[in-house]
Amino acid sequence: MPADMNDYFKKKKPSNNSMNTNNNSGGGGNFNNPLSGMGKGAPWMFIIVVIGFALFVLKPFTIINSGEVGIKINTGKFEQEPLGAGLHFFVPVLQKIIPVNTRIRMITYSDVRTGELGDAYRNLEGGLKRNPAITVLDKRGLTVNIDIAVQYRLKAETAPATIEKWGASWEEKIINSKVREVVRDVVGRYTAEQLPEMRNEIAAAIETKVKESVDSLENRPVILASVELRTINLPPKIKDQIERVQIAKQDVTIAEQEKEKAKQQAQRAAEVARGEAERNRIEAQGEADKIRIEAEEQAKANRLISDSLSPELLQLEQIKTQNKFNEALKVNKDAQIFLTPGGAVPNIWVDAKGKEKQRLMGQQ
Incomplete structure (x- = not known):
């Protein structure tokens, strides 16, 4: 660079004294470093504050509770290894962790409105759902409502694959659809009058078929705990008819019981009479034997007396x-x-x- 140019920039560069003078005078034309008076550790403190603020805003971590598993998603791809309970970090924007409940869950199919257990702890508990009663047509086409309760849980080992395949509404697609299908198939084989009498067989058939249907899915994504048949709601006319039949059967049963009771009483009376007659016969036989024995002894005595006379x-x-x-x-x-x-x-x-x-x- 030419000498004149160097001289020019030297003349333009402000001296330290002039900068201090300007700062003291409060001139606003020059930049003042706010960290110059905080020592050498000031930059690191500033970095720590920035990182803490970023952690607070971006929150690149999540906590998985007991009874849950975490599903990590990397740029839209599900990792197949579930995360256990504890603290887990991820890269914001690129990664995400979804907590999934693996506790026992319940779906009730009922038209009766009752309070659900665990409502006060819904954020932690979850897994309680109520659906309308299942409407089924019996063998003759009459409408019957079935109240049922199903307990199940998501299989933790295959939870990522299950959510990836079935989505967040996996309960509706796996449990709800299978239960309704099986209930309609089983109940539709009977007439409305047969349902109360065949209740135990129907309940066992529904539970067995629902478990078989759910377990047949690939990787068995859901573990079924129980399927409980609660109530069979029949049409009013059928219910009245069944009640009349039951009353008639009860009357017949009572008549048969009374008949059997009278028969038993007659048998007891006959036994008593036979016993009394046998007792009288034995007493008469004993009296006759007594008289005979006394007569024989008296005859012996008379013979002895007669033989002794002279x-x-x-x-x-x-x-x-x-x-x-x-x-x-x-x-x-x-x-x-x-x-x-x-x-x-x-x-x-x-x-x-x-x-x-x-x-x-x-x-x-």
């Missing part, structure tokens, strides 16, 4: 009796003594004095 014994007995009469005559001198022939009874005596009294009383 003329000498009879004569001795006659002498004993005669002595008794003699003793009696000492006391009652009016006694009369009769001798019987044959000596079977040695003597018979009567009180003659008593007989005289009786004659005198008769004359009076």
Whole structure:
């Protein structure tokens, strides 16, 4: 550069003294560095503040709670490895993390409005949905409403692939459509009158077929916990008819029970009568046996007595009796003594004095 040009720029460059003078005088024409008086660490502090502000505004991180998995999207492409619970960072604009609930979820199909469990914790809990009751045509074309409840959860291992394939409305596409299809297919095989009687079989068939239908999907994206048949709402006319039939069956059952009761009572009475007759027979037989035995013993005794009698014994007995009469005559001198022939009874005596009294009383 020519010397004159160098001299020119030197003359144009302000000196340090002149800059300080201008600053003190408050001149606004020259630039003043605000960090010049904060020391060497000022730039780093400024950088930290900027980074903190960027983190606060852009928020390049998210927290995955327990019972959830995170799905990371890189420039619109889903990563197939789900993120577990904890803190995860991503690059704003280029990346995004979507938390997905993997807890037990429930869909109820009912026209009864009741409070849902967990409403106060919806931001954390979620997974509670209510749909109208499923309207089904029975075998004859009558309308029947089915109340049902389904519990299920999203499979955590395949959650990214499930959301990528089925989208955010995967519940409607997988659970809701399968349940309605199976319920209509199963219930449509029966007439409305058969539904209450076949309730257990219908409930088992619905649960089995819904599980088979959901499990048959690729990678089994949803794990089905239970399918509960709650209520079968029949048309009013069919309901009244079923009630009349049930009342008639109950009347028949009561009549049969009364008949069986009367039969049992008759059987008990017959048993009692047979027992009484048997008891009387046994008692009569016992009495007859007693009389027979007594007669036999008496006959034996008579035979023994007869065999033991002899003329000498009879004569001795006659002498004993005669002595008794003699003793009696000492006391009652009016006694009369009769001798019987044959000596079977040695003597018979009567009180003659008593007989005289009786004659005198008769004359009076």
